[in-house]
Structure formats: C-alpha cells, structure tokens
Amino acid sequence: MNKIPVLIDEKKLEVDPHRTILEVCREHDIEILTMCHLKGIADIGSCRLCLVEVEGINKLMSACTTKVTANMVISTATERIKKYQRITTELFFAERNHVCAVCVSNGSCELQELGYKTGVDNIRYPHLFPQCNVDTSHPWYVMDHNRCIMCTRCVRVCNEVEGAHNWDIKNRGHQVRIISDFDTPWGASTTCTSCGKCLHACPTGAIWPKAIVQGQLVKNPGMITELVEKRKMRL
Amino acid sequence: MTKKKLATIWLGGCSGCHMSLLDIDERILDVVKLADIVKSPVVDGKELPEVDIALVEGSITSDEHYKEILHIRKQAKTLIALGDCAVMTNVTGMRNYFPLKEVVDAAYVNAVSNDGQGELPNHPCLLRLNDKVVPLQEVVKVDFVIPGCPPDADTIFYVLAEFLNDRLPDLGKTKKLKYG
Numbered sequence: 001m002n003k004i005p006v007l008i009d010e011k012k013l014e015v016d017p018h019r020t021i022l023e024v025c026r027e028h029d030i031e032i033l034t035m036c037h038l039k040g041i042a043d044i045g046s047c048r049l050c051l052v053e054v055e056g057i058n059k060l061m062s063a064c065t066t067k068v069t070a071n072m073v074i075s076t077a078t079e080r081i082k083k084y085q086r087i088t089t090e091l092f093f094a095e096r097n098h099v100c101a102v103c104v105s106n107g108s109c110e111l112q113e114l115g116y117k118t119g120v121d122n123i124r125y126p127h128l129f130p131q132c133n134v135d136t137s138h139p140w141y142v143m144d145h146n147r148c149i150m151c152t153r154c155v156r157v158c159n160e161v162e163g164a165h166n167w168d169i170k171n172r173g174h175q176v177r178i179i180s181d182f183d184t185p186w187g188a189s190t191t192c193t194s195c196g197k198c199l200h201a202c203p204t205g206a207i208w209p210k211a212i213v214q215g216q217l218v219k220n221p222g223m224i225t226e227l228v229e230k231r232k233m234r235l
Numbered sequence: 236m237t238k239k240k241l242a243t244i245w246l247g248g249c250s251g252c253h254m255s256l257l258d259i260d261e262r263i264l265d266v267v268k269l270a271d272i273v274k275s276p277v278v279d280g281k282e283l284p285e286v287d288i289a290l291v292e293g294s295i296t297s298d299e300h301y302k303e304i305l306h307i308r309k310q311a312k313t314l315i316a317l318g319d320c321a322v323m324t325n326v327t328g329m330r331n332y333f334p335l336k337e338v339v340d341a342a343y344v345n346a347v348s349n350d351g352q353g354e355l356p357n358h359p360c361l362l363r364l365n366d367k368v369v370p371l372q373e374v375v376k377v378d379f380v381i382p383g384c385p386p387d388a389d390t391i392f393y394v395l396a397e398f399l400n401d402r403l404p405d406l407g408k409t410k411k412l413k414y415g
C-alpha cells in the first residue's frame with residue numbers, strides 16, 4: 001500500500017493511510033493520553049482525552065477516531081490540548097465519588113495515572129457527590145458506580161468480544177449510568193456469562209472481583225487486545 | 236536568614252497526615268533549624284500567631300472548622316492543604332452522599348450497639364456539623380496542595396524544605412503527585 005506523508009509534532013513521517021492518528025502516534029512512540037480507547041474494541045471518541053490539533057481545522061480532534069490524510073499537520077502536546085486534558089480529568093473526579101484511599105484500584109488505576117500525567121493536584125470544580133449504587137448481586141464481581149467514568153469499555157468488550165451484551169447505558173448527562181440487562185441487578189442477568197472481560201477492560205475500580213480488598217486490584221486490559229488479535233489469526 | 240514560623244493544624248481528618256509528618260523522622264531537625272513550630276497537635280501551642288507556613292490537615296466539616304480556617308488564612312502567609320481530605324474531602328466527604336440527618340442517626344440513634352437508647356448529642360459546647368463537608372479551597376484561598384492519603388513523609392519534607400528555603404515546590408515535575 002502506498003504510504004502518505006504526515007507531519008506530527010514537526011516530525012516528518014511516512015505512514016499507512018486508513019489509520020487513525022492515534023494508531024500512527026502509538027506506532028511512532030508519540031504519547032497520546034486515552035481513556036475510552038482500548039485496542040481491540042471499536043473506538044467511539046467519548047472521553048475527549050486524545051485530543052490533537054490539526055492544521056486548518058479550528059476544533060480539537062479526537063486522535064482515536066480521526067484518520068490520517070496526506071500532508072496532515074498534527075500537534076499532540078500544545079498548551080491548548082494540555083489545558084483541556086486537565087479540565088476533563090478534573091471533571092472525571094468531580095462527577096462521581098473517587099475516594100482513592102479506600103478503593104480496590106488504588107495504586108493501579110488508569111484514572112489516577114491520568115491525573116498524575118495531566119498534573120491534577122486539586123479539583124477546581126465542586127464535587128457533585130451523587131448517591132451511587134454499588135451492585136454486589138453478582139456471585140463473584142462488584143459494580144461500583146461511584147468509580148465509573150462512563151468510558152463504556154465494559155459495554156463494548158461485553159458486546160463485541162464476549163458477544164453477551166449484558167452491559168448498556170441509561171440516561172443522559174451526569175445522570176448517565178451503566179446498566180446490566182434492562183436495568184436489573186447484575187446477579188439476575190440472563191446474558192452475563194461471568195467471563196470477567198469487563199473487569200479487565202475497566203480502567204478504574206468500578207468493576208472488581210469480590211475476592212480482593214483495598215489497593216489489591218490488578219487488571220490486564222492488554223488481555224482483551226491479545227484475545228482479539230489471536231482470534232484474527234485464528235490461533 | 237531569620238527563622239520562619241511554622242504551624243500544623245488538624246481539622247476534619249484522621250490525623251494520618253500528621254503521623255506521616257512525624258515519619259520524616261530525624262529530618263525534623265532540619266526543619267527546626269529553619270523554623271520554629273509554634274502550633275501543632277504535637278507541640279503545646281495554644282493560639283495561632285502569625286506564621287509563615289500553615290500545614291492544614293482535614294476538610295471543613297463544622298462551624299468550628301469554618302471559623303478556624305478563616306483565622307488560619309488571616310494568620311498564615313502560606314497556607315498548605317495537607318492530604319486528600321484537605322484537598323478534595325476524601326473519606327471525610329463520604330457522608331456528603333447522604334443527608335446529614337441520615338448519617339448522624341446511623342451513628343448515634345440507629346446503630347445496633349445503642350440498644351435502642353441512642354440519641355443525638357446536643358450539648359451547647361459541641362461543634363455543629365455543616366450539611367456538607369468541603370475542601371479547604373472552597374472556603375479560603377489555598378497556596379499549595381499536597382494530595383495523598385496520607386502524603387508520603389518524603390513528599391511532606393520536600394515541600395517544607397522548599398518553602399523554608401524560599402523555593403516553590405513542584406509535585407508534578409518531581410513525580411510526587413499521589414492520591415490515596
């Protein structure tokens with residue numbers, strides 16, 4: 001396939017067409033922050049962290065859903081981008097109830113890492129402190145809506161990789177919630193196969209196995225990517 | 236260099252941040268070379284005089300804390316929020332998900348250990364809980380924040396040493412940012 005020239009952060013690159021800016025950047029070790037992206041499942045461009053500036057386009061573009069075109073001029077780390085990434089990260093913390101000190105994910109959480117990377121030392125917006133459900137009805141797993149950032153990685157992995165479509169979404173705005181089946185307890189699900197893929201796909205301490213306690217959660221989202229790759233190769 | 240005045244204050248927190256402060260161990264000697272600790276839960280100072288640095292642990296949970304933080308702000312040149320509770324309410328703020336009455340009833344009235352005899356403490360000398368717990372920055376201007384539950388002793392010492400030597404610490408650049 002013919003390669004096309006692009007300029008990313010002033011670096012001249014020859015890349016395959018039909019690829020997203022994110023894919024190209026990752027291949028060339030250019031760091032892009034992501035949260036809703038998980039390699040192996042469909043990109044939906046919802047978290048707005050992977051923002052890049054493209055010359056000639058006024059608005060910021062999501063790298064995970066924008067394809068490269070010939071002679072595209074892309075910047076990935078401008079002050080404008082950093083400003084919005086920090087705001088977005090702070091809003092994740094302000095929207096639900098993240099109490100890292102008592103969280104299973106403490107110390108191995110993608111949201112914490114994101115906070116450190118974007119330099120969040122305090123939250124400049126008032127916390128909403130919503131009253132959120134903790135669904136413990138499943139025999140092995142817990143769904144704690146306090147810590148969900150609505151990346152929908154669980155929804156997509158359950159639908160696209162496991163083929164079960166247990167998870168979906170209800171409501172809009174800050175009332176939006178992940179639901180099991182038709183908004184019934186997870187333990188009563190007739191679709192969940194208890195495979196645990198959602199648990200590994202989830203970037204935070206929102207989905208976790210009952211067998212662990214504070215700070216012990218170790219997730220392996222790369223397992224999803226590997227599984228999808230192997231299926232493609234019919235391994 | 237004239238010696239600076241340092242205060243450490245314990246508001247709505249568990250004192251874990253102060254425990255972590257004590258964990259700077261013998262480095263406390265480096266601190267007292269540069270500053271007098273004029274008020275702290277670990278020294279016997281009563282009124283808060285004017286200070287160069289006030290390290291404040293905990294959130295604002297009551298009328299008393301509210302008055303105290305306004306006073307601290309007046310007295311301190313540099314006000315540092317110490318720990319997740321002071322910075323973003325943390326565990327102290329978990330009661331915010333429920334109406335205050337439900338929370339205090341759960342502890343004082345409905346708890347099984349009360350044997351059905353529990354009642355709300357209501358003595359005039361007790362503090363009054365605010366409806367919602369808020370971080371320091373929602374009441375006063377905060378000059379620097381050290382998140383963490385608790386922040387590492389090394390981080391606390393780093394921040395203190397920087398301020399005491401008239402430098403500005405940077406938790407991001409020094410990779411000392413931590414929550415939880």
Ligand code: SF4
Binds near residue numbers: 098107109205
């Ligand atoms: S999910 Fe992550 S950011 Fe949220 S409370 Fe848990 S460790 Fe903290």
Ligand code: SF4
Binds near residue numbers: 206
């Ligand atoms: S439960 Fe986890 S994976 Fe699912 S939307 Fe929430 S944060 Fe994302």
Ligand code: FES
Binds near residue numbers: 034045048049064
């Ligand atoms: S990773 Fe691109 S919008 Fe979330």
